[in-house]
Amino acid sequence: MQKKYIRICPECHSTDTQPDLSADSYAKGLLNQRKCNTCGHTGLFFPEYSPEDVKKIQEKRP
Ligand SMILES: [Zn+2]
Numbered sequence: 001m002q003k004k005y006i007r008i009c010p011e012c013h014s015t016d017t018q019p020d021l022s023a024d025s026y027a028k029g030l031l032n033q034r035k036c037n038t039c040g041h042t043g044l045f046f047p048e049y050s051p052e053d054v055k056k057i058q059e060k061r062p
Contacts, residue, residue, distance in 0.1 A: 008057070013057050014036055017036050018034065020033040
């Protein structure tokens, strides 16, 4: 069975992220940049976790 990994925001741990395809990121050549829809954080580093780990991480938040 193939394992699925979910990218989460390193700032707020939201799973609601998407590739940042704005003209701004194209201009900078940051084609792999992602954006968090929850807190608006953008960056190249969005860690990937398994669904179980995402649950654990989100449960730790106050
Ligand atoms: Zn975020």
